[in-house]
Amino acid sequence: AQTVTQSQPEMSVQEAETVTLSCTYDTSENNYYLFWYKQPPSRQMILVIRQEAYKQQNATENRFSVNFQKAAKSFSLKISDSQLGDTAMYFCAFMDAGNMLTFGGGTRLMVKP
């Protein structure tokens, strides 16, 4: 069974600064996908960024980028130029060929003005 661990329950960052959220996972699979989801108070899970394990290049989406270290089974999210609207719960998630998402426990991010 896959496991996903987010070691930072809560983090805070000043507006316009950069913050990095950590995620590690454990799997014996070679082909899989990794995701970061954002859950604001509206409760809807919003996809932030995803990474295919077979791709060595780190994914980037505007202010969001990941540091994917496959050998270390690490998948961290970097948010640059943090904005107040980035305040939310962030979940790291893993998916293998079984199409089931396994989520980490989440990191609550607070962006301070």
Place this chain on the structure above:
Amino acid sequence: KAGVTQTPRYLIKTRGQQVTLSCSPISGHRSVSWYQQTPGQGLQFLFEYFSETQRNKGNFPGRFSGRQFSNSRSEMNVSTLELGDSALYLCASSLFGRVQGNYGYTFGSGTRLTVV
């Protein structure tokens, strides 16, 4: 393009009752997955339906069941409710039921179930 719609948004039930939650996927999406979110257990996979067939099932008791209709709308049912079933139930839909190309999973806003 409408997103994933879950109804109702909030629900209060009494222990021992049963409840049915509904999920309307994005038009054209054939896969619907359900997740339970609680403060103690986090997000856990319940089941996935694709073209009216259950393809995957998580580690939940038989009191939790679901189905999918020909129009891809899905319902999940919880019978003999327990206090521990209080949770946010999230539904996610996708075109093929897997990550392919630019296709992924879109979540609804969930149904908040409170069992008293």
